[in-house]
Amino acid sequence: MNTPNKLTILRVIMVPFFMLFLLVDKIPGHMIFALALFILASITDLIDGKLARKYNQITNFGKLMDPLADKLLVTSALICFVATGLADVWAVFLIIAREFLVTSIRLIAAGSGKVIPANIWGKIKTNSQIIAIVAVMVFSYFSLPAYIGSICVWISAVFTVISGVQYAFTYREYLSAAN
DSSP states (O other): OOHHHHHHHHHHHHHHHHHHHHHOTTSTTHHHHHHHHHHHHHHHHHHHHHHHHHTTOOOHHHHHHHHHHHHHHHHHHHHHHHHTTSSOHHHHHHHHHHHHHHHHHHHHHHHTTOOOOOOHHHHHHHHHHHHHHHHHHHHHHTTOOHHHHHHHHHHHHHHHHHHHHHHHHHTHHHHHHTO
16 A cells, blocks of 8 residues: 555544544643644645655545545534534535535546546635634634634635536536436
8 A cells, every 4th residue: 555545544544533622622622632633634635645646656546535535524524513513504514515416426427437637626625625624623722703713614615616516517418427
């Protein structure tokens, strides 16, 4: 197993620990530990992609697990935020619905032998989600008004929906092929 794939597996393993620190407020410094784990996991995502491309270590395992690990990390944070009142359920629903839509389009395309790469809107979406999640945890840690973090999640939801609409429009032939 190559290093990029090991980093992807590490990211998946980090998710339950991240959730533990995020949800269990009886752990002293729980939010700072959750924030540190989230940032570390986000950095592993950046590193594994760069290593895989630089050393030509792109594998089918990585193509499948890397986006799955990303979705696990982001959706676990957002679901925990809803559970703790730090994010609006509708914003989180829109983000998760987009992930299902784009993943479905990618699976249908893969069945036809086509790989749908990430585009600029997907990158904007990912960055806005990471920034929003970090912002929510920082605002919570410093006991700042919760609505500021909620606004960040909503801004991310807007970019996420735009990205989803763009993917659906660009790859609509795969949606119609599913009929």
